[in-house]
Amino acid sequence: MNTVKTHTFGDRDMPAARATQDRIELPEFEPTLGPEGDFTSERRFLDRELSWLDFNARVLELAEDDDLYLLERVSFLSIFASNLDEFFMVRVAGLKRRIATGLAVPSAAGVSPSVQLEQILDGARRLQERHAAVFADRIRPALEQENIHLVSWAALDEEEQDSLHQWFVDQVFPVLTPLAVDPAHPFPYISGLSLNLAVIVRNPTSGKELFARVKVPDTLPRLVSVDGRHPGKNPGSRARFIPLEDVISHQLEHLFPGMEVVEHHTFRVTRNEDLEVEEDDAENLLQALEKELLRRRFGPPVRLEVGSDINPAVLDLLVRELGVERDEVFELPAPLDLRGLGVIAKVDRADLHYPRQLAQTSRYLNESETSKAANVFAAMRRRDILLHHPYDSFSTSVQAFLEQAAADPQVQAIKQTLYRTSGDSPIVDALIDAAEAGKQVLALVEIKARFDEQANISWARKLEQAGVHVVYGIVGLKTHSKLSLVVRREGERMRRYCHIGTGNYHPSTARYYEDFGLLTCDDQVGDDVSRLFNQLSGYAPRSTYKRLLVAPRSLRSGLIDRIEQEIANKKAGLQARVVIKVNSMVDEAIIDALYRASQAGVSVDIVVRGICALRPGVPGLSENIRVRSVLGRFLEHSRVFMFCNGGDEVVYIGSADMMHRNLDRRVEALVRLSNRESLAELSRIMDRYLDDATSSWHLGADGKWTRHHRDAEGRPLIDVQTWLLESRKRGTVRR
Structure with missing residues (x-):
């Protein structure tokens, strides 16, 4: 059987202070409505890229939540870092490519490409700095209180250093390849997402200083256990980890014998790794894709992360050789690449994880x-x-x-x-x-x-x-x-x-x-x-299909037809409501249809995990629309579309998010449910997601997300995922 883990949020005192969520500042919004509900203001849409950054900020809020189990908070820090990497590799890289080729156009929110890129880099920088601060100021001290430590080489005793030195000689040294930069050796290619050491060495004979690059192998554990293979299994037992780059940096003399190691600094490059494959010949698609995968390794850089203590001269060299802009440089405290915290998140401490459940x-x-x-x-x-x-x-x-x-x-x-x-x-x-x-x-x-x-x-x-x-x-x-x-x-x-x-x-x-x-x-x-x-x-x-809606031919139009039917039902005095649960809500045609429904008085409820370009709660535009977001131990991934239909409910589930790529460039399928018991169960589940007594984030008309996870007396609200787990144990989903 599959195994999952769960816990119930207890009544704990709220922390005296919480980190304030960084916000992407948005201008005041005033809808401009044309005749018969036509919307002429682009600002009726939120910017999708900034909305994505807000989504990752919600992930970071979970890492900041002192009510959650500590190692789950560590996991959210790692997830945040991985999410942001993919955002730069795909979304930022795609925007830069469109700007460079002159194909970029203002976003649906009316933001010019150059301004959008500036806002993205500014927002991402603030989030990364906050991310690093959460680890340094909150998570790391909390881990140390639980006897889980991220240590430096200097914190080890002589015996431990000798043991790690021998491990370096046996396991690490054979796979390292120092690459010099001089007239005979051009600046090496730096692979995307790799962690690297920029090393300055001095020739003791000539006194000349030279640059070299050492790649930290991604085939070895990023965080090395100092205390054996299974550290910290029981409360009170010690678990210590040291970053692999720290071990390597204290063995550099073995890589450059006869040279003096003057200084070293960590850095990391993110590259464009989105794929572009022409499909003129489907039979050659495999070969074309394999070639493109090889090309992906050499995509242009879109972000350079460096240690905050880097020598300015070394930074200048990296910027020049990698061809990045200054605003694409992120100076952060060590350790870089907090995806590596996933090693600590897997420490076998049952008391610091969600309890397991079958x-x-x-x-x-x-x-x-x-x-x-x-x-x-x-x-x-x-x-x-x-x-x-x-x-x-x-x-x-x-x-x-x-x-x-x-x-x-x-x-x-x-x-x-x-x-x-x-x-x-x-x-x-x-x-x-x-x-x-x-x-x-x-x-x-x-x-x-x-x-x-x-x-x-x-x-x-x-x-x-x-x-x-x-x-x-x-x-x-x-x-x-x-x-x-x-x-x-x-x-x-x-x-x-x-x-x-x-x-x-x-x-x-x-x-x-x-x-x-x-x-x-x-x-x-x-x-x-x-x-x-x-x-x-x-x-x-x-x-043609009877129970399916299929993209790209009929899915968007089919959903809009259902929304229009709710508008007609409302005008006829019948029951009318729309409930949607998706990962992303971006498609302008769908959003405008929902705006029309709101203007007609139809109640619209949306549960969205990630991006939402719809502005809810705007008088005259969307005052009947509510948007909620639920994040937690499980990744909310389902897509549900519910229409009251005058009391004869119509419900679809399927694969499609409300994005252009899903509705125009993918084959997607939604199926209409017919079993009354299934419809009732799904309705009860969605009611719980939308209940004000359920912990969630609420999106305001100003584009800001606000977390609601305690009631007026400070008691924790219901965690819907925990509620569902407990309902399954009882054998039914209950109100």
């Missing part, structure tokens, strides 16, 4: 079953099954569905989309087993899934070698939909069993990504999913 098998898969493993097909024939991960176990539901399909002699065919999956994926193994058993197996592998491209190329080739029919989707579109189709012979008929989800077929991330999924053998859904797979693997551009 994920539950869906009660609908367990009912009337006497065997050890539930028969997923029999359960699906009884009813549609709504899954909610990680509260419902992935391994005993979706994974079991595909494994049973692979082993079932009555199953004739399996069709599957794969956007991201794990290195030891039982899903891939099940597809291979099915193909080797003689079943028809189709796998649509999205090899352009960002930062998983190389892994997905490997899986595509492994599947092909096993006899799986592997396709790469439609030219020009990423396939982001989450679909499984199993065709099973039952007597004289072929029955189609489907899974449609909001998350990837990734057993590892299913333990901490919050997602919904539908298991159904409904004939209409089966027909729709079959048509979509035919469109993806063959030629069927005019396919």
Whole structure:
């Protein structure tokens, strides 16, 4: 069974002082409304990039929260750093590229590209400085109180230094390559996100000082345990770590024998790592992508991080040789690259982590079953099954569905989309087993899934070698939909069993990504999913669907039609409400439709994890719209679209966020739920997300997010993720 961890927020005193969240200052907003609700002011939209920075600030607020378990706060610091790296590699790099090529245009919020870049760099700088301060001033002292220490070389005794020196000689020295810079050796290429030492050495004979670069190997632990392999397991036991760069910096004489080491400084470069692949020939897509992955390593720099104690002359050299602008230099206290804190976050101290809890098998898969493993097909024939991960176990539901399909002699065919999956994926193994058993197996592998491209190329080739029919989707579109189709012979008929989800077929991330999924053998859904797979693997551009909304053809228009129906219902005196849960809310057409709904008096509630370009609560524009954000131990990832429809509720779940790329450049699928029990359960869950008694962030008309996690008496509000875990233990979701 999958394992998840949980805890219940207790009544603890609020800390005397909290760090104040850095805000991106926005001008006062006054909507300009044209005739019949047409909006002419660009400032009705929030800037998406600044909204993303606000999202990462919310992650940082969790690291600052003294009510959370300490090592979980350390994990949030690491997540913040990783998030910001990707933001620079993709979003900042893309904006710089558009500016350089003259293709940049003002954002939907009316901000010019140059001003937008300036605001991004300013906001990111303040957040990184705050991030470093949170670690130095709050997390590190708290860790030391728990006997978990990040130590320097000077803090070690002679025996410990000797031990680490021997480890350096055996494990580190052989993989180091010092690179000199002189007339015979040009400045070396610095790979993106690598941590490096800028070393100044002096020739004792000539007295001449020279520059050299030493890369800190990313194949070795970033933080080295001083106390053995499993330090600090019990409360009171000591766990000490030393940064790998600190160990290397005190052994530099072994890298430059005969030279005097004058000084050394750490630095780190972030490069443009977004992919640009032309898909004129789908058959050559793998080769084109592999070439582009090689090119990615040499993308232009977009950020230079250096230690705050760096010698100005060394900094000048790095700026000049790397070709970065001064405003792209981030001077930060050591240690750089706080992603490495993930090592400390994994210290085996149960008292400093969320308590562990087993994920539950869906009660609908367990009912009337006497065997050890539930028969997923029999359960699906009884009813549609709504899954909610990680509260419902992935391994005993979706994974079991595909494994049973692979082993079932009555199953004739399996069709599957794969956007991201794990290195030891039982899903891939099940597809291979099915193909080797003689079943028809189709796998649509999205090899352009960002930062998983190389892994997905490997899986595509492994599947092909096993006899799986592997396709790469439609030219020009990423396939982001989450679909499984199993065709099973039952007597004289072929029955189609489907899974449609909001998350990837990734057993590892299913333990901490919050997602919904539908298991159904409904004939209409089966027909729709079959048509979509035919469109993806063959030629069927005019396919139509009954229970699905599919991007890029019908998803945006279908949702807008539903919103317009709510407006019509409100005007007719019928019940009207819209509830949406997504990762990002950016698409201007969808936002304007929601503004029109608000102006008509329709209540609109949005739960968004990350970016939100919609301004809620603006008189005359969006006073009937509320926006909430929930962050926590699980990554909120599901997409839900609920429409009151005069009391006959219409609800979709699926893969699409409200972004241009999802609605215009990806194949996405939403499925309409029909089972009344599932609809009621989902409604109760969304009511809890939106309840004022639930801990969340609220977005104001000024674009600022405010955290609401205590009531007027200072008592903690309900944590929705904890509530869901406890509800699953009781066997039901309750109000």
